Amino acid sequence: PFFEGRSLAVIGASTDPIKQGGRPVRYSRLGGYKGKVYPINPRATEVQGTPAYPSLDAVPGSVDCAFIALPAPIVVDAVRDCAAKGVKAAVIISAGFAEIGGAGQKRQDELVAIARDANMRLVGPNCMGLMDVKRRFFPTFVPLWRSEADAGPKPGGLSIVSQSGALGAHIYDMARAKGVDIGKWVTTGNQCDVSVADCIAYFADDPGTEVIMVYMEGNRDPDRLIRALERARSAAKPVVVLKVGRSQVGHAATLSHTGSLAGSDAAFDGLCRQFGVYRAHGIGDLMDVAAACMAGRY
Numbered sequence: 001p002f003f004e005g006r007s008l009a010v011i012g013a014s015t016d017p018i019k020q021g022g023r024p025v026r027y028s029r030l031g032g033y034k035g036k037v038y039p040i041n042p043r044a045t046e047v048q049g050t051p052a053y054p055s056l057d058a059v060p061g062s063v064d065c066a067f068i069a070l071p072a073p074i075v076v077d078a079v080r081d082c083a084a085k086g087v088k089a090a091v092i093i094s095a096g097f098a099e100i101g102g103a104g105q106k107r108q109d110e111l112v113a114i115a116r117d118a119n120m121r122l123v124g125p126n127c128m129g130l131m132d133v134k135r136r137f138f139p140t141f142v143p144l145w146r147s148e149a150d151a152g153p154k155p156g157g158l159s160i161v162s163q164s165g166a167l168g169a170h171i172y173d174m175a176r177a178k179g180v181d182i183g184k185w186v187t188t189g190n191q192c193d194v195s196v197a198d199c200i201a202y203f204a205d206d207p208g209t210e211v212i213m214v215y216m217e218g219n220r221d222p223d224r225l226i227r228a229l230e231r232a233r234s235a236a237k238p239v240v241v242l243k244v245g246r247s248q249v250g251h252a253a254t255l256s257h258t259g260s261l262a263g264s265d266a267a268f269d270g271l272c273r274q275f276g277v278y279r280a281h282g283i284g285d286l287m288d289v290a291a292a293c294m295a296g297r298y
Helices: 023-031 072-085 103-118 165-178 196-205 222-234 248-258 265-274 283-294
Strands: 007-011 036-040 065-068 089-092 121-123 130-132 155-162 182-187 211-216 239-243
Touching: 007 023, 007 072, 023 036, 065 072, 072 089, 072 103, 103 121, 155 165, 155 196, 155 283, 165 182, 165 211, 165 283, 196 211, 196 222, 211 283, 222 239, 222 265, 239 283
Parallel strands: 007 036, 007 065, 065 089, 089 121, 155 182, 155 211, 211 239
Antiparallel strands: 130 182
């Protein structure tokens, strides 16, 4: 439902197209998204020319995916509203959850419990969203259009999953600068539900994905990652990974950013060798090798 949804609710939609809650509405218009867009804003009757609704339950149709851009303390209520509406998937960009510990962890646990009960999937929180360029589906606030006249991103065969939103945005910019077109792009943030491994597995089965690029900081489920890499190898899709945490400083950085554990670096090296994964030595190496794979040089 994240990539194949036919409708998007933007909860916390802004009339300002530059704000985080305004960009998905703007991108849907500029990109020509064919599905329904429902801006949720109790103080506006329309958002950027699109009819707005005071609440999610006021939306007349069904909602497949929700983009939530709200302060952390009220995100739990928004996810509860999504569950009541029958939303299948929610992208939560808000920070202030497990990465800060204490009350943040408690809020994140509540999100997961609500989603589990409703059979709903979550990306985030503390992420920058996702996109499916071919379907012109852009529940993200990453800068994509330089101007109204800009054609925006072009669809291609490189699919990207990044645990870090900032690195994911930088990788997107690097790919565009190199002329490497992207199919799907997702940032997982705190990974309260959907993980990097889940996205690798999805890309392995996705007919539009030719090469899988990964930036990861830690992995809490080795078996799930192994199964995902097995699927990618079976599908003959190159996987290029940049994983931080080799040094003590890098390990500390992963803990402070998303609360992830870097894990054993030697074990991860062995895993990459076992499944034919290229482990990049830096962001430039990651991009160069992925571009070479897209050109068929692997």
